[in-house]
Amino acid sequence: AQSVTQLDSQVPVFEEAPVELRCNYSSSVSVYLFWYVQYPNQGLQLLLKYLSGSTLVKGINGFEAEFNKSQTSFHLRKPSVHISDTAEYFCAVSPISSNTGKLIFGQGTTLQVKP
Amino acid sequence: GAVVSQHPSWVICKSGTSVKIECRSLDFQATTMFWYRQFPKQSLMLMATSNEGSKATYEQGVEKDKFLINHASLTLSTLTVTSAHPEDSSFYICSARKSLSGGVGYEQYFGPGTRLTVT
Numbered sequence: 178a179q180s181v182t183q184l185d186s187q188v189p190v191f192e193e194a195p196v197e198l199r200c201n202y203s204s205s206v207s208v209y210l211f212w213y214v215q216y217p218n219q220g221l222q223l224l225l226k227y228l229s230g231s232t233l234v235k236g237i238n239g240f241e242a243e244f245n246k247s248q249t250s251f252h253l254r255k256p257s258v259h260i261s262d263t264a265e266y267f268c269a270v271s272p273i274s275s276n277t278g279k280l281i282f283g284q285g286t287t288l289q290v291k292p
Numbered sequence: 293g294a295v296v297s298q299h300p301s302w303v304i305c306k307s308g309t310s311v312k313i314e315c316r317s318l319d320f321q322a323t324t325m326f327w328y329r330q331f332p333k334q335s336l337m338l339m340a341t342s343n344e345g346s347k348a349t350y351e352q353g354v355e356k357d358k359f360l361i362n363h364a365s366l367t368l369s370t371l372t373v374t375s376a377h378p379e380d381s382s383f384y385i386c387s388a389r390k391s392l393s394g395g396v397g398y399e400q401y402f403g404p405g406t407r408l409t410v411t
Binding site for chain 2: 213219228283284
């Protein structure tokens with residue numbers, strides 16, 4: 178079985194400051210990793226994904242994440258945030274061996290960007 | 293791109309009535325779609341996996357007779373909440389599965405969600 182833990186439920190940060198949203202996972206099998214963003218009353222939008230290869234993954238809106246296999250982490254970072262980045266962020270994993278592509282989500286982190 | 297739509301975006305119904313929510317993949321075919329439920333300030337809870345041409349697979353604790361899923365075509369899955377009650381009020385989100393390039397694994401594309409309020 179897999180589980181995903183997002184260590185911070187809320188992250189307040191000032192505009193133009195850097196931010197890191199933490200994600201750790203537990204799995205007995207290899208997984209793909211994803212970060213999604215959800216704006217109020219909307220569905221989820223894919224920010225980035227790690228499938229294989231380079232452990233540093235770049236996504237949309239200036240976000241990037243680094244896969245650390247030894248620490249089973251996939252932390253999301255942005256060097257300078259904007260007010261428009263205020264949203265809910267979800268980390269998710271999907272077992273590589275899965276024949277359904279089922280996603281297991283973390284609890285979510287609310288990023289609050291202050292002016 | 294890969295666009296998924298949901299209809300309606302919001303619906304209010306009276307207790308005891310049934311409500312149908314549609315999920316469509318607009319520019320790709322999806323043999324598998326997923327239905328999630330999300331409570332305020334919480335994560336997505338997978339309700340069921342919808343498979344085209346066959347019965348849906350429900351997660352433990354989800355009443356299959358209450359949440360009827362039909363996946364009649366490669367671009368459409370429907371979720372019907374039967375005999376809705378106020379506790380069914382929630383945000384329902386669907387996603388459609390698309391194969392990743394190279395045929396290795398899958399990616400999910402999400403609809404915008406449907407806000408259901410049962411009075």
